[in-house]
């Protein structure tokens with residue numbers, strides 16, 4: 001069940017998400033903030049329509065996702081993408097990065113089992129995907145587990161702009177602690193523009209004071225604070241409020257969409273926040289549910305990207321190519337990342353859609369595995385049935 005869902009439509013033309021969504025928004029949204037350009041989505045139905053619209057994009061485009069990922073969960077990721085109506089190609093040698101990126105529509109950089117050669121390939125693929133305008137999804141698996149992983153993540157973030165960072169709570173904390181990365185802290189928030197209801201705990205005032213007191217975790221000296229990493233699973237459990245702040249800060253810092261998973265998933269583009277609760281806690285007992293979620297984020301982003309390109313025609317592709325150098329040059333440390341095609345706004349909703357579909361999949365799998373007799377022995381069945389449920393949800397929508 002959705003517990004708190006907001007969005008800001010900052011520019012009527014640029015930020016719209018299709019006629020259907022606009023109509024639903026108008027029908028259901030009775031709450032307007034002070035600014036004419038801002039609106040708050042309260043309606044569960046409007047968000048369901050967005051998810052179903054995105055599912056439709058996957059069905060009509062059947063995207064192929066370039067997955068640079070780990071050997072532990074590769075097969076699950078490939079099967080999950082097939083069940084969801086897309087497909088995967090997995091590669092890891094730098095020699096084929098450009099060709100494979102060219103024939104696919106999204107690039108997933110999952111850092112689960114890193115090596116120097118692989119990270120070099122990740123950077124080559126990510127840079128080329130940025131250049132083509134394909135969405136790039138970064139999953140910094142286990143980044144807190146070793147200094148080597150931190151270096152790998154920094155190398156990737158210094159060279160590649162991820163459109164979505166999907167991570168668990170510990171991983172988010174580590175990325176927030178990187179020094180001299182992302183935008184300058186002072187550019188993180190334009191508090192006056194935040195579109196947040198007073199009734200919500202995320203008031204502008206509170207964020208302002210947290211920010212000035214540096215509770216958000218971006219002060220320069222914080223990189224030395226050590227948390228005892230749990231490896232690929234999160235060792236920390238943030239409060240909902242902390243998780244929300246971390247998502248906003250992470251998105252702001254890396255000029256991206258941040259998706260921080262947990263018993264509640266929180267997605268932010270730095271200004272707006274969407275949350276998804278529910279699912280099933282057994283997701284934690286299946287290795288790779290986070291890897292699969294990141295791949296699903298890539299699939300949904302690819303569907304929206306392909307629909308955008310086909311709607312805009314070849315001219316749009318040319319525009320992507322023309323702006324590509326600008327994108328790559330400014331990279332993640334620049335604040336000039338080109339958002340003018342409106343795709344970054346779409347990726348906020350595609351990330352939400354992926355998370356929502358995955359939570360629904362988890363919940364339905366729980367129901368179909370006879371919850372009353374669930375003991376430790378049933379986890380294998382739960383794992384294998386995830387794909388059935390996902391296929392069903394993609395088939396009929398949510």
Ligand SMILES: Nc1ncnc2c1ncn2[C@@H]1O[C@H](COP(=O)(O)OP(=O)(O)OP(=O)(O)O)[C@@H](O)[C@H]1O
Nearest residue numbers: 168232261262263279280281283287288289290291
């Ligand atoms: N306690 C929970 N209750 C319900 N769902 C959960 C819970 N914890 C995690 N999830 C779900 O499990 C999935 C993976 O999230 P998690 O935070 O465990 O990612 P991760 O650590 O990157 O996973 P992995 O390393 O196993 O691939 C998400 O869909 C998330 O919503």
Ligand SMILES: Cc1ncsc1CCO
Nearest residue numbers: 070072073112113232288
């Ligand atoms: C267990 C494990 N180790 C590296 S990647 C991975 C899969 C879950 O992220």
